[in-house]
Amino acid sequence: MPDFSPTEYAVPLFVVAVLAEMVWARLRAPEAYEPQDTLVSLAFGLGSTVAGALLGGFAVAAFLAAYEYRLFDFGPDGNSAWWAVWWAWPVCFVLDDLKYYWVHRAGHRIRWMWAAHVNHHSSQHYNLSTALRQTWTGMFTFGFLFAVPLVLLGFHPAMIAICGGFNLIYQFWIHTEAIKRMPRWFEAVMNTPSHHRVHHATNPRYLDRNYAGVFIIWDRMFGTFEAERDDEAIRYGIIKQLGSFNLLWAVFHEWIGMIADIWRAPWRHKLSYLLREPGWSHDGSRETSDMIRARWQARTGAQDATSGMSVADRNRIAAGHEAA
Template sequence: MGEPAVSWQAILSTDPVAIAIPVFVLSIIIELVAVRMGWRGDYDWRDTGTSLAMGLGNTISGALLAGSVTGLALWLWQHRLFDIPVAWWSFALCFLVDDLAYYWIHRAGHRIRWAWAAHVIHHSSQHYNLSTALRQTWTGLFGLTFIIKLPLFFIGFPLELVAFCGGLNLIYQFWIHTEVIGKMPRWFEAVMNTPSHHRVHHGTNPRYLDRNYAGVFIVWDKLFGTFEAERADEPPRYGIIRNLGTFNPLWVAVHEWVGIARDVARARSLKTALVAAFGPPGALSGETADALRAQWQAETAPPASPPPAAVPAE
């Protein structure tokens, strides 16, 4: 007998993120107490307040703007290639494919300045704790990276299934924003994204820049060459290359968009304007992640050994 459709409908009609919010709040309180008792980590009430404000704004903006994306997704699903039913196997497949899409969305959010303007908010804290997970963008729709997920609907995954899997992905990522947890068991670190892996992602150390984009499965980074392990002798420094120096949520939300507008207005050619908007972050100043990493590698490379002295002929 097949699985009862009503059970899946009941499950997919729920919002897993909304259900998880009390757990988020309780976890933050527990982590805060642990840090105050001497566990590794750091909290600043001003920074945490900004993160909570960003999370609230993200919820409001998402509710206001989600309709346009839903409409486009529904249109694509109506022209779908396959009729994918809702079942345990399609749920597992959707969760896997959705996480792969997230990897590329996240990678684009770091490599394209237009998308970075929406994503940089999440990296703007110089602290790393569970409240940082709630520091989310107010302008995610304008970053346009949602386009990467649209093929899932064209393939035939139902909208409610994709939304549910995306919610679970978001919930998973909450717990990896902490310094309280060190390394997980080796087998877990090999496959899954962990606090250790994600601390690297939030690090501004040249070694760590633009690494570990994974949502749930770290295997994507290992497969596509963007993995970097956390080193005990090099703790991550958190924030962005040029930290904001303010806890004003409005400026946190829009500062990079303002920067793009200024750089485009100053551009003296169409090429420069396009680089300012759609090139890698830091392209105009020469401070891209690749450039900073290359400079660091050149400065830390061991000196070349002198060539052996020539032996005189007898």
């Protein structure tokens, strides 16, 4: 396997970019950075690197074991170099990004996986340091298993890891408010700061939208795209804000809450608190993102971007069917 990690080479660029954005924020948007929040984000990034080094070997072992049962062979054979299969790299990158869309979507729709992914959304600020706010516990959600189909298809684990590294590098720059819009053709195909600001928003309109990593086309294809609006200010963070800069609480708060809910729940509902969407409760005392959006739509008559039809219109149509 090639001994190459693109993210290691990108770290100096990350540092320079964060410092440059801090200068921009000082001059143009002082509220974009909060010192304690930034320190927490940096600590998240450091802890995530350590966790990956300690636990990543398990995923590598699983991939190498699965690779023995591959259907095809898109990696080099014993007589060729990695560059000799150049055509497989863009294919792997696109398929890996499609995989990222689905693992990211699962991270928002399955509470067990959200317990790890919520870390990335816990800041109420949106800047390049927020991109470093990565989970320490992602390995425990087994999200890496989403890549197994690529391994079985015939892409070498090292190829997938390198493509994933470049995917992560791409996503760094979209965590900023310094860039408003990219050219229209770029916004149509690629994930951008505008699209990703929507993803980090807590506004009902924007909840659980724009899961893309690199290509926003996946959200357009699978009905989860929402465009940023200029007439609605974005509120960042999570529905129930942390209200604290305590690093350990930021890392583990959702795990603690989930375990507490499972402990208290009746036996027939315990598994649901693990596998249902965040906010679900067996007694209806809380709200999921779908419930929050539906309540907002009912109040405002706003259109659902996935259907192009307002709630009021849907209700009128439903009433017509019932009358018929």
